[in-house]
Amino acid sequence: QQQVKQSPQSLIVQKGGISIINCAYExxxxxxxxxxxxxxxxxxALLIAIRPDVSEKKEGRFTISFNKSAKQxxxxxxxxxxxxxxxxxxxxxxxxxxxxxxxxxxxxLSVKP
Amino acid sequence: xxxxxQHPSRVICKSGxxxxxxxxxxxxxxxxxxxxxxxxxxxxxLMATSNEGSKATYEQGVEKDKFLINHASLTLSTLTVTSxxxxxxxxxxxxxxxxxxxxxxxxFGQGTRLTVV
Numbered sequence: 001q002q003q004v005k006q007s008p009q010s011l012i013v014q015k016g017g018i019s020i021i022n023c024a025y026e027x028x029x030x031x032x033x034x035x036x037x038x039x040x041x042x043x044x045a046l047l048i049a050i051r052p053d054v055s056e057k058k059e060g061r062f063t064i065s066f067n068k069s070a071k072q073x074x075x076x077x078x079x080x081x082x083x084x085x086x087x088x089x090x091x092x093x094x095x096x097x098x099x100x101x102x103x104x105x106x107x108x109l110s111v112k113p
Numbered sequence: 114x115x116x117x118x119q120h121p122s123r124v125i126c127k128s129g130x131x132x133x134x135x136x137x138x139x140x141x142x143x144x145x146x147x148x149x150x151x152x153x154x155x156x157x158x159l160m161a162t163s164n165e166g167s168k169a170t171y172e173q174g175v176e177k178d179k180f181l182i183n184h185a186s187l188t189l190s191t192l193t194v195t196s197x198x199x200x201x202x203x204x205x206x207x208x209x210x211x212x213x214x215x216x217x218x219x220x221f222g223q224g225t226r227l228t229v230v
C-alpha cells in the first residue's frame with residue numbers, strides 16, 4: 001500500500017509560471033512533511049518542510065500548503081525558472097519528524113525558457 | 114548547512130566482486146544513518162537504518178548478507194555490496210540525521226552510481 005501519493009508524475013511549465021505538485025497521505029500519525037529537490041546524478045536536498053500545526057509555509061519562491069483535514073499538502077514554486085528543472089519528492093514522517101522518511105514517487109519538473 | 118559526503122560517486126565492478134561505499138557526516142555526529150536505493154526515474158527505497166555501534170535494521174526484502182552495513186563511528190557508515198551481480202546496479206544514496214540536537218532534517222549524500230558488469 002502506497003503511503004504517500006504524489007502527482008503529477010511530470011510537469012512542464014513556462015518560465016515565470018507557477019509549478020504545483022501535490023501529495024496525499026493516509027496515516028494521521030505523520031507529522032512532518034518535507035519536500036526534496038533532486039538533480040540528475042545527485043542526492044536529494046531538502047527544499048522546505050512543514051509541520052501540521054500550520055497551514056502554509058513560505059521560503060522565497062517555494063511555498064508549502066497543508067490541509068490537515070484532507071490529508072494533503074502541496075508545493076508551489078512561484079516564478080519558475082529553468083534552473084528549477086529537477087525531480088521533486090514529497091515525503092512524510094512520524095514521531096515528530098524523527099521517524100523514517102517515506103517518499104512519494106517523484107515529479108519531474110521541466111521549466112521551459 | 115550540514116554536509117554528508119558519500120564516496121565514491123561512481124564505481125564499476127566485475128560480477129562476483131564486492132564494493133564498499135562510504136558515507137560520512139562532515140560537521141555533525143550522525144547517530145543514525147540511512148541507506149537508500151534508487152532505480153532510474155524512480156523514488157528512493159529505504160534499504161536499512163544503521164545506528165552507531167549496533168546492528169543495522171533492514172527493510173523487508175533487503176538481503177542483509179548481501180548488503181553489509183557498518184556504522185562504526187558517529188561520522189561514518191559503510192555499505193558493502195557483496196558478490197555483486199548486474200541486478201545490483203543502481204544508484205545508492207546515504208542519509209544522516211543529527212538527532213543529538215533534536216534536528217529532524219535529513220541530509221543526503223551525493224549518491225553512488227554502481228554498475229556491475
